[in-house]
Amino acid sequence: MPTSRTALPAPPTAWPARGRHTGTDAADVVLDTLKRLKAGQILDDYLELPGTGEGGADGSGGHRVFEARWRVDGTVTVRARLELAPASDGGQEWLLVAEAERHWDHAWPSPATMFWPDTPDSAWDHDTTTGLRLRDINPLPDDDKAVRRLLRDAGRSDWGIHVVVHEAHTTDERGRVPLARHLPPGLRHRVVEHRAAPQQLRVVNWALRPLDVEVPRGGAVVLPGSPAPTGYDDREFSVRAVFLDGSAPAELVAAVTAYAALDRPLPEDADRALTALHEQWHLLTLEEELDRQRRLVAMYAEALDAMTKSRDLYREAAEAAHQALAALREAGGADGGPRILPVPAPASPLQHLTKTLERFRVRGPRPAPVTETAREEDSR
Structure with a gap:
């Protein structure tokens, strides 16, 4: 598996995530969501930093920064900062870092849903490394070379949590339920689910060989990422059987949750964003x-x-x-x-x-x- 680089681990109070909005109205979507949640008293307050919206006549270009503050468990304050920037190949990339006053609990609401609408037809939930959806099932391509390229990129990801699930047999509608629906709210927008068809097991494991992991037949594995978190052991994050019958895959959910709890270095951009959250915070009570x-x-x-x-x-x-x-x-x-x-x-x-x-x-x-x-x- 990939070796860990020297970097500071993510603070246990922080929640970092990154993605891509494929449309051109990302800032408008964010503002509409913030206004609606503040009116509903879900947010305490929000703010768009002045002078950050230059660059696009339609409001979509340029660098935009938003801050929001809310409370969880009644008294625990969460502060979050969302950055929007134009993507090189269209759309806009977003980077979100939230931090609570105590250790993060994945049972809390996802910070992503404080800035983005939690609806299935939204265009904001695309992984920046692979371009795949964060809240849906992503079938692997039919071409073997495309499978290798995709899993290679997923294995190098330093942001999302990538999970590969193998279907032991062709599933019906009950087996087409995304893993994200069974995850705690704080993990639903950080996980990318890859689905391998029954006949793809061999090519998948061949593609995963550089990572020193493999998918059991009819099972799943949580990829180590790059760099791998301290304490990652592929045997602990490999699930022998996943029953795709609509029931909650409890063992796989436990593996993903345990992986999220490991000490994983902050990506470089997340480190910068967390520093900005600490040193450039404007939304003061x-x-x-x-x-x-x-x-x-x-x-x-x-x-x-x-x-x-x-x-x-x-x-x-x-x-x-x-x-x-x-x-x-x-x-x-x-x-x-x-x-x-x-x-x-x-x-x-x-x-x-x-x-x-x-x-x-x-x-x-x-x-x-x-x-x-x-x-x-x-x-x-």
Whole structure:
């Protein structure tokens, strides 16, 4: 199986996902969903960040960023950030990172359904690696080479959870129920289900050989992904039999849920998005805004205290320098020694202030500039 690269694991409080909207109205769909859920009091609030919608006359182009906040289990706050960007081959790609105040519970509502409509005819639920649907069954292609290419790409995916299910025999309508319908809500939009026809078992296992996994006849396997999570063992994530009779595949659901709980490195883009969620969050409550202002006041008070101490030190250093200079001049004039050149003045306290404030650069109002009158008062 693929070896794990060195990267930070996803925090247990985070929920990352990525996909593609195949239409051109992605931003409008998101805004309609946010408005509807806020009106229904499912969301506490939402926000589209200003200045992020440039690039398309129809509103579909450019980079768009949305924030939303809601509560689960009554009191646990979830914050989420959705980014939209044009895809190179049409449509728009979306990247969603949500974070809760405690460890993520997959029984909570999916953050995807806070931005996208949870309807079967929506165009937003396509996997970016393979282009396949996230909430549906994806039959493997008939061509053997196409099967190998598809499973190779699925095995290299660092985002979604890819599951390969083999049909031991041709199924009826009862066996055409997607795995996503049986998964906890928090996993339904992160799993790609590949279905192999009865005669495709050999080509499927041949294609999966580079991953060191195989599908049992009539069973399923959760692919390791790239890089593989810490603790992945293909024997633990291989299911011997999946009964495609409409009943819940309990063993396969348990395997997917256990896989999602493994320590898996954050993809590079998810790491960046999570950092933006932490450092560039705008959707603050009144209490959070007050707390932010208190921190700013404390920082500026500390900076002012450092400036005052710096000014006092400057004054003491200046007085000592002048005393030493006077003593040297008196000594030089008395014994006819060499002429004493003026001693340069020590650095201005404004330089100390600038260096001090640089340590406390935060978003928010800046301190008023020091005027010439203030400089005169400091020099007295």
